[in-house]
């Protein structure tokens with residue numbers, strides 16, 4: 450029934466050269482063209498308080514939020530790398546440098562392990578419909594938890610967070626590998642290792658204390674937040690709210706040729722991009738919109754598409770080197786190897802692709818989609834982009850070279866093969882490029898000139 454209905458809508462859309470189909474509530478999904486994005490799709494109607502955004506920018510780039518003062522959010526989500534890091538898997542605290550130049554560090558400070566998942570791009574996360582974050586959706590709406598949001602902190606999550614994006618910002622600082630450091634190295638890392646996030650001497654209280662001691666920050670917090678009158682009132686939740694405001698404001702990306710086309714500028718897209726759009730939205734051709742439907746090319750569901758498991762994994766499976774994806778959140782074995790369907794906005798800028806960064810080019814990621822199981826078996830890990838270190842390298846291919854694991858990932862695949870001509874593939878790629886908002890091609894202005902903490906901005 451549902452499928453027939455979509456098909457009817459779709460055929461009509463083809464006949465009338467794709468008039469935008471009106472959104473039904475939270476965005477139209479499935480194989481119909483979405484309605485154009487509007488301000489109303491975003492929290493605060495897309496216009497958060499500029500002072501809060503400015504504070505958030507500073508915090509996002511400030512290593513003061515890391516245990517060992519050596520890494521910021523921007524290290525893994527940099528404007529110079531499409532709000533990611535250009536690597537298959539990030540190099541967390543202890544590494545040196547930015548993007549693909551980053552190394553694994555030296556001596557006692559060197560990284561202990563790779564971060565097990567690809568750093569996603571942060572575009573449009575201020576839109577209300579992005580209410581499940583992380584590749585497995587472990588930050589998601591759920592009325593029984595504080596702020597109405599489930600997260601790794603469960604009931605320990607403090608109140609006062611603006612939404613899922615602010616909730617997310619509470620967590621990188623608690624991860625040993627990402628920002629906190631190893632136990633014994635600093636007191637924040639010790640608290641993180643003891644799972645003391647929200648306690649009186651927990652990770653969040655210690656970070657708030659650091660901010661309370663920096664005059665250039667205190668003044669801003671007092672001005673922006675009604676419930677902050679003195680330095681002592683600053684909580685890490687205020688910082689998280691400011692960071693979320695910055696991410697939402699600066700990385701709203703809804704002025705691509707595709708957006709302009711949907712708003713009625715028929716000439717905004719090239720003929721080949723329009724041909725690619727038809728393939729993308731056609732159930733008989735690309736069938737992409739059956740998962741990448743909706744305003745931002747995602748229906749926010751979790752699907753298994755047999756992307757190779759590169760890197761150390763999340764500690765799942767018999768030998769700990771697997772990543773069970775969505776099952777880690779739901780506990781349901783049906784969800785094993787399912788990962789979140791990502792938005793495809795600015796996707797041409799966000800290589801490498803997949804939850805483990807397995808594919809280094811858009812072309813390779815697409816060809817994986819066309820025959821997922823064959824691609825899984827043919828996978829060559831040499832395309833993964835990460836700084837080499839023998840002990841880390843030796844753990845990167847354990848899952849993909851384990852025949853049992855590979856067979857399980859293949860068996861879980863839900864993506865049917867697709868057959869397209871080379872010309873159609875070229876058109877599809879042109880369509881994906883038409884999802885790039887030109888404002889996101891030059892994001893140098895996102896980098897603050899200096900930081901109240903006096904920390905350097907170089908990596």
Ligand code: HEC
Nearest residue numbers: 521522525539541566567568569582583584617618621627
């Ligand atoms: C060491 C690299 C690293 C650092 C530092 C880092 N992140 Fe991330 N970020 C990641 C990775 C990897 C993921 C995906 C993790 C997962 O899905 O399990 C992620 C996910 C996210 C997401 C979710 C995006 C989505 O679409 O679901 C947001 C938002 C985000 N990070 C913001 C931040 C902020 C804010 C900070 C600083 C407080 C930060 N990150 C620090 C690597 C990093």
Ligand code: HEC
Nearest residue numbers: 735736737740752756788789790791802803804814863864
């Ligand atoms: C069955 C659902 C499904 C269909 C159909 C589908 N995809 Fe995907 N796609 C996914 C999932 C899930 C991922 C993420 C996989 C992962 O992280 O391991 C993904 C990832 C991607 C990525 C990489 C994005 C990134 O940031 O890493 C691109 C590009 C992409 N898909 C394009 C397409 C195109 C083009 C089509 C149509 C030919 C298509 N997809 C059809 C589910 C689907």
